[in-house]
Amino acid sequence: xxxxxxxxxxxxxxxxxxxxxxxxxxxxxxxxxxxxxxxxxxxxxxxxxxxxxxxxxxxxxxxxxxxxxxxxxxxxxxxxxxxxxxxxxxxxxxxxxxxxxxxxxxxxxxxxxxxxxxxxxxxxxxxxxxxxxxxxxxxxxxxxxxxxxxxxxxxxxxxxxxxxxxxxxxxxxxxxxxxxxxxxxxxxxxxxxxxxxxxxxxxxxxxxxxxxxxxxxxxxxxxxxxxxxxxxxxxxxxxxxxxxxxxxxxxxxxxxxx
Amino acid sequence: xxxxxxxxxxxxxxxxxxxxxxxxxxxxxxxxxxxxxxxxxxxxxxxxxxxxxxxxxxxxxxxxxxxxxxxxxxxxxxxxxxxxxxxxxxxxxxxxxxxxxxxxxxxxxxxxxxxxxxxxxxxxxxxxxxxxxxxxxxxxxxxxxxxxxxxxxxxxxxxxxxxxxxxxxxxxxxxxxxxxxxxxxxxxxxxxxxxxxxxxxxxxxxxxxxxxxxxxxxxxxxxxxxxxxxxxxxxxxxxxxxxxxxxxxxxxxxxxxxxxxxxxxxxxxxxxxxxxxxxxxxxx
Numbered sequence: 293x294x295x296x297x298x299x300x301x302x303x304x305x306x307x308x309x310x311x312x313x314x315x316x317x318x319x320x321x322x323x324x325x326x327x328x329x330x331x332x333x334x335x336x337x338x339x340x341x342x343x344x345x346x347x348x349x350x351x352x353x354x355x356x357x358x359x360x361x362x363x364x365x366x367x368x369x370x371x372x373x374x375x376x377x378x379x380x381x382x383x384x385x386x387x388x389x390x391x392x393x394x395x396x397x398x399x400x401x402x403x404x405x406x407x408x409x410x411x412x413x414x415x416x417x418x419x420x421x422x423x424x425x426x427x428x429x430x431x432x433x434x435x436x437x438x439x440x441x442x443x444x445x446x447x448x449x450x451x452x453x454x455x456x457x458x459x460x461x462x463x464x465x466x467x468x469x470x471x472x473x474x475x476x477x478x479x480x481x482x483x484x485x486x487x488x489x490x491x492x493x494x495x496x497x498x499x500x501x502x503x504x505x506x507x508x509x510x511x512x513x514x515x516x517x518x519x520x521x522x523x524x525x526x527x528x529x530x531x532x533x534x535x536x537x538x539x540x541x542x543x544x545x546x547x548x549x550x
Numbered sequence: 551x552x553x554x555x556x557x558x559x560x561x562x563x564x565x566x567x568x569x570x571x572x573x574x575x576x577x578x579x580x581x582x583x584x585x586x587x588x589x590x591x592x593x594x595x596x597x598x599x600x601x602x603x604x605x606x607x608x609x610x611x612x613x614x615x616x617x618x619x620x621x622x623x624x625x626x627x628x629x630x631x632x633x634x635x636x637x638x639x640x641x642x643x644x645x646x647x648x649x650x651x652x653x654x655x656x657x658x659x660x661x662x663x664x665x666x667x668x669x670x671x672x673x674x675x676x677x678x679x680x681x682x683x684x685x686x687x688x689x690x691x692x693x694x695x696x697x698x699x700x701x702x703x704x705x706x707x708x709x710x711x712x713x714x715x716x717x718x719x720x721x722x723x724x725x726x727x728x729x730x731x732x733x734x735x736x737x738x739x740x741x742x743x744x745x746x747x748x749x750x751x752x753x754x755x756x757x758x759x760x761x762x763x764x765x766x767x768x769x770x771x772x773x774x775x776x777x778x779x780x781x782x783x784x785x786x787x788x789x790x791x792x793x794x795x796x797x798x799x800x801x802x803x804x805x806x807x808x809x810x811x812x813x814x815x816x817x818x819x820x821x822x823x824x825x826x827x828x829x830x831x832x833x834x
Binding site for chain 2: 331332462463464466467468470471474489490491492493495496497518519530531534535536537538539540542543544546
């Protein structure tokens with residue numbers, strides 16, 4: 293479904309150049325859930341933003357469903373590929389009601405039967421019609437993230453790009469959102485690309501993952517290998533150990549990888 | 551556990567507002583000795599307000615009451631601002647979550663540490679600089695001389711947090727309150743910063759109150775855990791025995807965490823029982 297080959301993203305010029313994605317290649321099959329994991333500055337979000345069209349400055353080759361991606365994306369691309377962001381406080385318009393937030397993509401794409409689509413989208417994310425005329429400030433963080441997911445799903449896309457979708461939520465709310473994403477993928481046969489710094493979330497949600505560091509993919513592995521701790525790269529092992537909780541002896545052995 | 555450094559009995563924090571009074575902390579009792587005590591809870595549980603109330607740093611119009619709030623021989627409930635200024639920093643220090651908002655952006659990090667030393671000790675500028683360099687080395691900054699002259703925007707998140715910790719250790723406090731000190735950091739850096747706090751607490755025989763939302767992290771780092779929900783302590787246990795927690799809230803939180811050693815399935819969702827808000831009080 294998604295093919296990325298030799299993706300490079302460079303910010304700035306001269307001595308302040310930051311090479312945020314270095315020759316990144318990965319393929320995601322239709323219906324697969326693919327994780328991108330790494331620490332801050334690893335380039336995981338950069339890859340997702342280039343793929344989604346939010347950052348037009350990239351070189352390399354990317355295709356979605358066999359169509360090569362250009363800098364400018366046609367409407368049909370956004371109908372197929374939608375994105376959910378980390379911070380539901382920032383990604384919803386504060387002065388638009390939930391109704392208007394959900395209607396906007398329908399108007400842009402000229403879809404009919406809007407009333408029913410809005411109600412169905414709210415129902416699917418577990419919110420129900422009573423939330424339809426509320427403003428984002430009248431919702432909790434978890435409810436806002438549900439609205440953001442409803443907005444992404446209302447165009448019936450086949451690919452969902454998820455950028456740290458539960459990082460700003462409490463664990464009990466995170467469980468609800470992860471369950472929702474899990475159920476939606478099963479019901480709609482969606483393809484996911486999930487970016488997270490949390491290895492446990494990736495292990496829970498993905499079939500396969502790529503570990504990124506300093507703009508490069510360090511290692512690609514399937515989730516069974518992650519669970520079994522079968523890594524080939526020392527960077528992945530260190531990340532895994534750090535994710536398992538505090539260990540005084542392990543902390544001394546951590547090194548910086550470039 | 552040794553003689554308690556801090557004793558808290560029936561601590562309450564109230565915020566009067568136009569729509570009635572909000573009770574952020576509703577009768578919390580615990581003691582802290584020379585140990586690592588973790589306070590865990592979700593947003594709105596009252597964990598941060600508990601930490602702030604100990605230093606009388608609850609913002610206006612908040613009201614703090616307690617049957618007893620004593621630190622060593624000082625009665626904090628009765629202490630005036632002057633006494634509190636003496637306690638803050640010198641005897642109880644606090645490390646906040648984000649170094650970006652806690653450091654002065656127009657002063658080099660070294661000068662900020664030296665300033666903290668000059669406030670607490672009668673020393674020369676040269677001695678303060680020397681002490682600041684020692685502390686930068688103590689939090690394992692490799693090149694203290696170079697880092698001394700850097701501004702906060704020139705250091706990474708992990709280094710900024712180490713600078714914060716160095717600053718808090720200037721007056722050799724008895725108790726350190728750390729409110730989500732590593733939540734903004736990458737996991738590996740987080741572990742390194744925790745190792746520094748761990749060593750310092752052990753070496754100096756300090757007490758530590760570690761406030762966090764991360765149940766697993768607290769369980770692996772602290773000696774004892776208090777779990778807060780709705781402004782109250784609902785569970786108090788040894789960190790090593792967290793997996794045997796009895797309260798349904800604690801059990802629910804543990805079950806809701808995605809794990810490596812469990813094949814993916816629906817995560818159990820927390821069903822909040824209203825009786826948790828009124829259940830029996832748990833002393834910590």
